[in-house]
Amino acid sequence: MRNLFAAVLIAVSAHSAWADGLESLEAFVKTVHSGRAEFSQVVTAPTREGQAARSKTSSGTFEFSRPNRFKFIYKKPFEQSIVADGQTLWLYDTDLNQVTARKQASALGSTPAALIAAAPDLRALQADFTLTAAPDKDGLQWVLATPKTKDGQLQSVRVGFLAGEKPASLAALEILDSFGQRSLLSFSKVEVNPSLPPDTFRFTPPKGADVIRQ
Secondary structure, eight states, X not given: OOOOOOOOXXXXXXXXXXXXXXXXXXXXXXXXXXXXXXXXXXXXXXXXXXXXXXXXXXXXEEEEXXXXXXXXXXXXXXXXXXXXXXXXXXXXXXXXXXXXXXXXXXXXXXXXXXXXXXXXXXXXXXXHEEEEEEEEETTEEEEEEEESOTTSSEEEEEEEEETTOSSOOEEEEEEEETTSOEEEEEEXXXXXXXXXXXXXXXXXXXXXXXXXXX
């Protein structure tokens, strides 16, 4: 899987900046029930001795409907779909014509998708993540989410919101995995609470595709 996940103004005071970041996350979860956006993703591998950092860029579209449906469509440089329909998490690699299907309930707990699209409320997030506000940076308000489960592949996630936007507008997602690989998703053309057709998150494996169920 090539692209699975395979996301400020200087604060007047640290206290007020941190409160704003957490409040933005809480407002986003409470008030943004659906969304649509375009995204670009830069994945940077950890530096190795004698080698410069390597990065890869991809782009596509993102849609979600809280609490448990979302869709990432990677369009460049390779086509790939990641769809959660409420029951199953589907991953489709177009070039390989291969589909991987996993039970959604066991796949999404401590994942970046839970932070921005799957969780119904802040309490649900706090069951899986330790949430702490981070200093504002690059015009965004940031929240650091650290998984409470230590044996996963995710080390931490930072979620960035546009400062002062109401309702809270998602702008970036920065993911650090256990191997030191960093992935930054930047969102643009964000639509808040659009009306999404019921079949938006329906996925049917293409004819002839190799389907792997886990």
